[in-house]
Amino acid sequence: MARALSSKELRQKAREVQWEAFQRGLYRFRSNALSMIGLSSLIILILIAFAAPYIAPYPEDARGKTHVTERLKPPSQEHLFGTDKIGRDIFSRVIMGTGLALKVGIVIIFLASIIGVTMGGVAAYAGGWVDDLLMRITDIFLTVPGLVLAIAITAALGKGITNVMIGISLVWWPGFARLTRSLVLSLKEEAFVEAADGIGSSHARILFRHILPNALSPIIVKMSTDFGFAVLTAAALGFIGLGAQPPTPEWGAMINDGRERFPTEWWIATFPGLAIFVMVFSWNLLGDGLRDVLDPRSRR
Amino acid sequence: MKLGSYFLRRLLLLIPLLLGLSLLTFTVSRILPGDPVGLAAGPQATEEIKASLRKEFGLDKPLPVQYFSYIGNLFRGEWGQSLYSRREVASDLKVYFPATLELTLAAIVFAAVLGTLLGVVSALNRNKLPDHLARVVVLFFVSFPAFWLAMMFQLLFGLALDWFPIGKRFNILMSPPQSITGMYLLDSLLTWDWKSFRMAAWHLFIPALVLSFGALASITRITRANMLEALDKDFVRMERALGMPERVVIFKYVLRNAFIATLTIIALEFGWLMAGAVLVETIFDWPGLGLYIVESSLRLDFQPIMGITIIYGIVFSLVNIFTDMAYGLLDPRIRYG
Numbered sequence: 001m002a003r004a005l006s007s008k009e010l011r012q013k014a015r016e017v018q019w020e021a022f023q024r025g026l027y028r029f030r031s032n033a034l035s036m037i038g039l040s041s042l043i044i045l046i047l048i049a050f051a052a053p054y055i056a057p058y059p060e061d062a063r064g065k066t067h068v069t070e071r072l073k074p075p076s077q078e079h080l081f082g083t084d085k086i087g088r089d090i091f092s093r094v095i096m097g098t099g100l101a102l103k104v105g106i107v108i109i110f111l112a113s114i115i116g117v118t119m120g121g122v123a124a125y126a127g128g129w130v131d132d133l134l135m136r137i138t139d140i141f142l143t144v145p146g147l148v149l150a151i152a153i154t155a156a157l158g159k160g161i162t163n164v165m166i167g168i169s170l171v172w173w174p175g176f177a178r179l180t181r182s183l184v185l186s187l188k189e190e191a192f193v194e195a196a197d198g199i200g201s202s203h204a205r206i207l208f209r210h211i212l213p214n215a216l217s218p219i220i221v222k223m224s225t226d227f228g229f230a231v232l233t234a235a236a237l238g239f240i241g242l243g244a245q246p247p248t249p250e251w252g253a254m255i256n257d258g259r260e261r262f263p264t265e266w267w268i269a270t271f272p273g274l275a276i277f278v279m280v281f282s283w284n285l286l287g288d289g290l291r292d293v294l295d296p297r298s299r300r
Numbered sequence: 301m302k303l304g305s306y307f308l309r310r311l312l313l314l315i316p317l318l319l320g321l322s323l324l325t326f327t328v329s330r331i332l333p334g335d336p337v338g339l340a341a342g343p344q345a346t347e348e349i350k351a352s353l354r355k356e357f358g359l360d361k362p363l364p365v366q367y368f369s370y371i372g373n374l375f376r377g378e379w380g381q382s383l384y385s386r387r388e389v390a391s392d393l394k395v396y397f398p399a400t401l402e403l404t405l406a407a408i409v410f411a412a413v414l415g416t417l418l419g420v421v422s423a424l425n426r427n428k429l430p431d432h433l434a435r436v437v438v439l440f441f442v443s444f445p446a447f448w449l450a451m452m453f454q455l456l457f458g459l460a461l462d463w464f465p466i467g468k469r470f471n472i473l474m475s476p477p478q479s480i481t482g483m484y485l486l487d488s489l490l491t492w493d494w495k496s497f498r499m500a501a502w503h504l505f506i507p508a509l510v511l512s513f514g515a516l517a518s519i520t521r522i523t524r525a526n527m528l529e530a531l532d533k534d535f536v537r538m539e540r541a542l543g544m545p546e547r548v549v550i551f552k553y554v555l556r557n558a559f560i561a562t563l564t565i566i567a568l569e570f571g572w573l574m575a576g577a578v579l580v581e582t583i584f585d586w587p588g589l590g591l592y593i594v595e596s597s598l599r600l601d602f603q604p605i606m607g608i609t610i611i612y613g614i615v616f617s618l619v620n621i622f623t624d625m626a627y628g629l630l631d632p633r634i635r636y637g
Binding site for chain 2: 140240252255270277285
């Protein structure tokens with residue numbers, strides 16, 4: 001006859017199980033070569049972002065310094081990626097833009113997931129008319145593809161990188177809301193919710209401390225797989241001309257800048273595009289690996 | 301008849317959604333800190349000119365009045381006027397919409413065929429080289445900015461190899477096929493105009509291909525996962541035991557089971573591709589909704605932006621309704637409640 005475990009032992013046991021699951025996940029993630037490549041390349045990008053002012057050969061070119069004599073130079077030893085129409089070193093500008101691209105992605109994903117998780121969580125937990133109301137609002141945002149609505153909202157708010165981040169976040173949250181709602185709907189029937197309710201926990205505490213932490217893995221997977229697309233969307237708005245204004249070294253805007261001189265001076269648009277690709281591809285590899293670990297159904 | 305009433309009910313549910321959407325875009329367009337009237341009137345415009353412009357476009361009335369007259373006009377088919385070009389938004393949309401629809405349809409066909417094929421190949425070679433390869437390839441292509449890839453393809457296939465035109469929907473020296481739907485491929489088919497058909501297809505190919513890459517990854521992934529699930533089912537073992545050729549088992553039975561989930565993704569991706577068309581159109585000078593919304597948004601020209609958003613909303617919702625209906629045709633177990 002097994003002895004009932006004390007609450008301290010129970011907590012200890014739970015921690016052991018969690019640690020084991022984490023180790024197993026880590027093993028599966030590490031044994032996936034592609035996601036390790038993604039992760040390493042992301043770490044390098046983050047390092048580049050922080051070290052940018054020290055490794056960029058001409059950091060002042062990202063702040064709008066021009067060199068008329070160095071206009072439109074093709075890639076060479078001095079200018080690895082060549083120079084643009086006002087003589088700025090593209091290599092330096094690409095490096096200096098890394099941090100911005102990362103920041104834009106992080107801000108969008110965090111804003112969108114905070115709005116979405118709250119909306120979806122509250123809708124599912126409260127149920128009834130609250131659920132109806134919040135989900136109809138979500139539906140309205142989902143009737144139009146995100147990029148189109150993001151263009152409309154950003155145009156209204158005015159050009160600029162901050163407004164791009166706000167505009168994209170405002171169209172990105174419905175996906176998180178839908179996902180969270182479906183997770184919370186099934187979790188709120190679990191016994192631990194009843195138990196928490198029984199000992200008198202407040203609704204907010206039950207939702208945010210008990211239910212949502214259990215819904216975290218799919219949300220994290222979505223955050224990581226969405227990250228790359230958020231960066232792409234922001235670059236698209238920059239390319240259209242709604243994003244960062246000169247001289248900000250935003251990659252999308254730099255491609256737009258090189259478009260009129262493409263393909264004769266091909267390097268102006270090509271290298272920022274490759275930079276976007278490297279960042280998005282790294283995230284996608286990482287996200288794909290995380291999905292395998294945290295959502296075992298997706299890959300067998 | 302059940303399908304018919306299901307369709308009608310879904311259509312009715314669409315109305316409050318679209319009203320909500322119009323309220324959203326309207327609100328967005330009126331909170332803007334920019335000065336669209338000043339922008340349209342030009343830098344030399346006096347206050348009187350601006351005031352008369354505001355009066356002409358009804359911008360001097362209270363907001364609720366503006367909104368309700370906008371909605372009323374929408375139902376009458378009057379979608380307002382561009383502040384900038386003074387042209388009717390509705391007639392502009394009639395020209396631009398078919399171009400975008402044609403491009404997106406072609407792209408989704410490419411993506412569906414390629415993605416399903418890759419998914420099937422991946423599933424049949426689970427965790428072997430072709431599977432890994434397919435996974436990397438689709439992630440690779442989905443990671444490029446569509447507009448940048450469009451530029452590279454334009455350079456490679458249009459300029460360097462000279463296999464395809466570098467832009468536009470049709471040869472500018474020739475007159476496009478007689479307009480019935482506004483979609484050149486379809487129009488030239490309907491009028492048996494093979495020369496136009498070839499010309500239109502030749503212009504369409506590269507833009508549609510570039511656009512399709514954005515949808516490849518998810519279509520491949522879903523097809524693979526559902527193929528694997530279906531391959532595990534008892535009926536597959538049964539069919540194999542009966543000695544059915546593997547080809548029939550895979551394509552007739554397994555794929556059909558897996559395809560239902562793929563269909564949802566295809567419908568969802570259709571909307572994303574239609575949005576992605578905005579970028580591809582900009583590069584290939586494709587006279588569609590994308591070019592239109594980009595130009596309008598840079599000029600803060602809100603009447604066209606609202607119209608385009610609503611068109612996108614209508615198409616996206618209709619596609620979803622049709623997908624839900626298609627389930628029933630593919631899977632007899634699903635009934636419409």
